[in-house]
Amino acid sequence: MGADPGAPPAADRDTRLAVNGEPLDWREGMTVRDVLQAKNYVFKLLIVTVNGTLVPRGSYDDFVVPAGADVKVVHLISGG
Amino acid sequence: MSTSPATDSPTTSTARDYTVRTSYTQGLEEMRAAHKVLLEVPFTPSEPERGYNMRSLHVDLTAMKVTEKKVTQQMKDIFVGGRGFGLWYLWNATTPATRWNDPENEIVIAPGPIAGITQYPGTGKSLVVSISPLTDIPIDCNVGGYYGPLLKFCGFDAIEIQGKAAAEVVVVVDGPRGVIRIEECPLEPPDSHVLSEIFTHMYATGPEDYKNVSVVSAGKGSDHSYIGCLNFSFWDLRRKAARLKQAGRGGVGTVFRDKKLKALVVRGPVIKADLNHVADRARIQKVGSVINKEIHDLDSSQCNMRRQGTAHLVEVMDAYDLLPVKNFQYGNHPDTKNIASWVWDKRFTQGIPDGCWYGCTMSCSKGADGHVVKTGPYKGDVVTVDGPEYENAAGLAANCGIFDPDWLLESNFYCDTYGVDTISFGTLCAFVMECWQRGILNAERTGGLDLTWGNAEAQMEMLHQMARGEGFGVIAGKGIRQMKRIFAENGWGDPKLMNDIGMEVKGLEYSQYQSKESLAQQGGYALTNKGPQHDEAWLIFMDMVNKHLPTFEAKAEALHYFPLFRTWFGLNGLCKLPWNDIEPANNAEQAEPAKVPEHVHNYCEIASGVTGIEVTKEKIIEQSEKVYNFQRIFNLRRGYGKREHDWPPYRSVGPVTVEEYESRAERYDKQMREEIGVDPEGKTTEEKIAITRQYREDRYSKLCDAVYKRRGWTTDGVPTVATLEKLGIALPELVELVKQHGG
Numbered sequence: 068m069g070a071d072p073g074a075p076p077a078a079d080r081d082t083r084l085a086v087n088g089e090p091l092d093w094r095e096g097m098t099v100r101d102v103l104q105a106k107n108y109v110f111k112l113l114i115v116t117v118n119g120t121l122v123p124r125g126s127y128d129d130f131v132v133p134a135g136a137d138v139k140v141v142h143l144i145s146g147g
Numbered sequence: 148m149s150t151s152p153a154t155d156s157p158t159t160s161t162a163r164d165y166t167v168r169t170s171y172t173q174g175l176e177e178m179r180a181a182h183k184v185l186l187e188v189p190f191t192p193s194e195p196e197r198g199y200n201m202r203s204l205h206v207d208l209t210a211m212k213v214t215e216k217k218v219t220q221q222m223k224d225i226f227v228g229g230r231g232f233g234l235w236y237l238w239n240a241t242t243p244a245t246r247w248n249d250p251e252n253e254i255v256i257a258p259g260p261i262a263g264i265t266q267y268p269g270t271g272k273s274l275v276v277s278i279s280p281l282t283d284i285p286i287d288c289n290v291g292g293y294y295g296p297l298l299k300f301c302g303f304d305a306i307e308i309q310g311k312a313a314a315e316v317v318v319v320v321d322g323p324r325g326v327i328r329i330e331e332c333p334l335e336p337p338d339s340h341v342l343s344e345i346f347t348h349m350y351a352t353g354p355e356d357y358k359n360v361s362v363v364s365a366g367k368g369s370d371h372s373y374i375g376c377l378n379f380s381f382w383d384l385r386r387k388a389a390r391l392k393q394a395g396r397g398g399v400g401t402v403f404r405d406k407k408l409k410a411l412v413v414r415g416p417v418i419k420a421d422l423n424h425v426a427d428r429a430r431i432q433k434v435g436s437v438i439n440k441e442i443h444d445l446d447s448s449q450c451n452m453r454r455q456g457t458a459h460l461v462e463v464m465d466a467y468d469l470l471p472v473k474n475f476q477y478g479n480h481p482d483t484k485n486i487a488s489w490v491w492d493k494r495f496t497q498g499i500p501d502g503c504w505y506g507c508t509m510s511c512s513k514g515a516d517g518h519v520v521k522t523g524p525y526k527g528d529v530v531t532v533d534g535p536e537y538e539n540a541a542g543l544a545a546n547c548g549i550f551d552p553d554w555l556l557e558s559n560f561y562c563d564t565y566g567v568d569t570i571s572f573g574t575l576c577a578f579v580m581e582c583w584q585r586g587i588l589n590a591e592r593t594g595g596l597d598l599t600w601g602n603a604e605a606q607m608e609m610l611h612q613m614a615r616g617e618g619f620g621v622i623a624g625k626g627i628r629q630m631k632r633i634f635a636e637n638g639w640g641d642p643k644l645m646n647d648i649g650m651e652v653k654g655l656e657y658s659q660y661q662s663k664e665s666l667a668q669q670g671g672y673a674l675t676n677k678g679p680q681h682d683e684a685w686l687i688f689m690d691m692v693n694k695h696l697p698t699f700e701a702k703a704e705a706l707h708y709f710p711l712f713r714t715w716f717g718l719n720g721l722c723k724l725p726w727n728d729i730e731p732a733n734n735a736e737q738a739e740p741a742k743v744p745e746h747v748h749n750y751c752e753i754a755s756g757v758t759g760i761e762v763t764k765e766k767i768i769e770q771s772e773k774v775y776n777f778q779r780i781f782n783l784r785r786g787y788g789k790r791e792h793d794w795p796p797y798r799s800v801g802p803v804t805v806e807e808y809e810s811r812a813e814r815y816d817k818q819m820r821e822e823i824g825v826d827p828e829g830k831t832t833e834e835k836i837a838i839t840r841q842y843r844e845d846r847y848s849k850l851c852d853a854v855y856k857r858r859g860w861t862t863d864g865v866p867t868v869a870t871l872e873k874l875g876i877a878l879p880e881l882v883e884l885v886k887q888h889g890g
């Protein structure tokens with residue numbers, strides 16, 4: 068298997084995350100909520116996984132994202 | 148980006164008495180006395196069995212004749228109901244040469260077999276179909292309010308209105324009395340907020356009966372424009388007011404008024420839980436109680452529809468750079484906070500049910516009470532404004548650079564009561580404002596209207612002109628396609644630029660989402676049957692943010708599934724919102740959460756429970772695919788429905804102007820470097836625009852190839868005979884037609 072295209076390059080794994088395949092600076096103690104805020108993901112109907120693990124909506128404030136993680140934030144659809 | 152609450156006006160919903168508004172029933176007896184009965188026909192009222200009455204009503208306004216028609220088994224098998232019935236009746240009523248204002252053009256209203264149940268949210272919709280004055284092809288609108296379900300409970304699965312009356316008329320279907328009447332009605336003003344109230348009072352037997360009456364009307368704006376809409380009323384018991392829902396798109400109000408129709412009125416029976424006489428009520432109740440609990444428990448932490456309606460999307464779209472600002476040039480604005488959901492949360496009256504059909508616990512038809520009208524013929528009146536919904540806030544406000552909630556209420560109110568489509572009006576107003584910005588229009592050409600971005604008073608004056616049939620408002624009311632032609636003929640501007648910035652395809656104005664950065668949504672808009680309305684497919688998050696549609700094939704699959712799934716709502720008389728504006732708590736754990744599998748299952752259950760025919764998730768797609776292809780062939784019959792008609796304006800695909808490119812230069816330069824393989828360094832912005840354009844248009848063309856292939860169409864977008872045979876719709880006249888076009 069090839070490398071996950073969404074994962075940060077090895078050299079950056081201590082300082083970066085990948086969010087939907089795009090790099091984001093990581094810091095110690097960063098939570099899912101922090102990631103969403105950094106990306107300005109204000110939509111409510113989200114499905115978040117961190118390295119393939121589903122993060123329940125009620126845990127966004129507590130779930131700490133490790134350095135180098137592959138974060139997927141799936142936006143569902145709503146509206147007219 | 149807008150993330151902080153704005154200061155609201157001093158008047159909040161808690162300070163407002165939601166029953167206080169200007170009354171329009173003075174003079175009702177005089178108006179009634181002026182009515183002249185032109186036709187009175189008795190009928191035998193009936194209640195549907197398993198969702199169908201197996202008959203419909205045909206009204207010929209030229210001949211003053213009313214006929215009952217049988218609904219055949221073949222109609223049910225192929226067209227299901229709702230929009231399917233509408234298209235079939237319209238096909239039979241018209242020829243390829245029929246124009247929108249020919250007497251044989253019809254307005255068909257059909258609710259669909261599920262419509263009218265009360266055990267599941269979003270089940271009271273009517274579908275309206277007609278040949279559109281804007282597009283010259285069939286338009287379909289999905290609308291709330293009580294007309295369709297009440298018509299059904301009088302005994303009819305659809306009503307066709309054909310012909311033209313000699314004088315202004317109202318067509319009344321009175322179920323409890325078993326009579327259909329056509330009456331001349333010379334005195335009532337046509338504007339919807341007035342007329343709905345008057346006719347509700349006139350045709351109900353008393354206050355207890357108001358809820359059993361629904362009025363369909365348009366308004367003065369429909370008289371003088373091609374963007375007329377229809378308002379379907381429902382009686383709001385708490386407000387003691389006739390509320391309005393819009394069949395907005397494509398000028399159905401214009402056709403209505405051209406027929407000299409002032410209103411359609413239905414008076415139905417008192418609504419009870421089982422008027423549809425369904426096959427298995429318990430099956431419907433079971434899934435209904437589950438979703439009602441979901442809405443109760445989860446809505447406030449999800450979309451907050453019960454407090455804010457679709458207006459919750461305003462700041463969301465802004466945050467993702469998707470809110471159309473200044474004619475879709477930009478995707479966000481610092482002043483969005485002034486028209487965002489927190490403003491409407493306060494302006495909407497809270498704590499009273501706002502469902503546009505019985506049993507809709509999602510209850511999102513919000514109303515802003517106590518608006519004091521600032522301009523025009525109703526200046527000083529106190530009115531309830533229905534909305535604003537997201538589309539109105541985005542189109543009438545942000546897209547025109549007007550970030551003021553009071554002016555938004557004003558334009559929303561007048562569009563509705565004049566019978567003007569808020570979406571087309573918002574998009575065309577944005578277009579003329581950009582034409583002003585670029586010198587295509589000036590005060591001499593607009594008759595003195597200063598169409599500078601953000602000029603709310605000029606926007607209102609243009610709307611009032613449209614209603615009065617005067618001045619530049621009449622030109623604007625013809626829609627963007629006609630304006631582009633007129634401006635070019637007058638030598639006012641470069642036709643190419645106007646084509647690029649005029650946000651219409653097939654003649655219909657775009658609804659209010661930025662599709663520039665999502666190829667799938669560019670197709671979601673321009674590959675639609677009726678024109679660019681988001682009710683076929685909304686794929687922007689899936690494509691642009693989630694990156695779930697990386698290939699042309701993946702995008703084509705989404706552009707196959709979602710338009711068909713959503714077509715099905717229109718066949719059955721359903722509202723789309725309870726499908727995915729609320730989601731089950733465990734939705735994230737499902738294999739395809741974007742489809743909301745549990746709710747798809749619910750729809751299978753309620754369709755099977757109503758009709759007694761087992762409906763699976765595969766059958767949903769099959770049923771829709773028949774009608775969807777039929778509609779494409781209908782377009783073909785009228786000289787459209789091919790690849791050339793699916794081509795979008797470039798504004799919806801990429802940056803047209805230097806300012807637009809530079810507002811997202813980082814994104815576009817990155818794409819040039821990484822995807823196109825060209826180094827942007829040292830290139831002028833004009834050169835970069837040209838390179839980006841060539842790349843994006845080429846990709847759009849490849850998307851068409853992939854979508855047509857997935858849909859079983861030729862490379863020119865024509866359904867093949869093999870596709871018709873596979874779908875079981877190889878009717879000789881359809882086969883003949885597609886063959887003529889290489890299908």
Ligand code: SF4
Nearest residue numbers: 269502503507511722
């Ligand atoms: S969800 Fe809203 S628009 Fe749909 S039926 Fe319910 S109240 Fe009407």
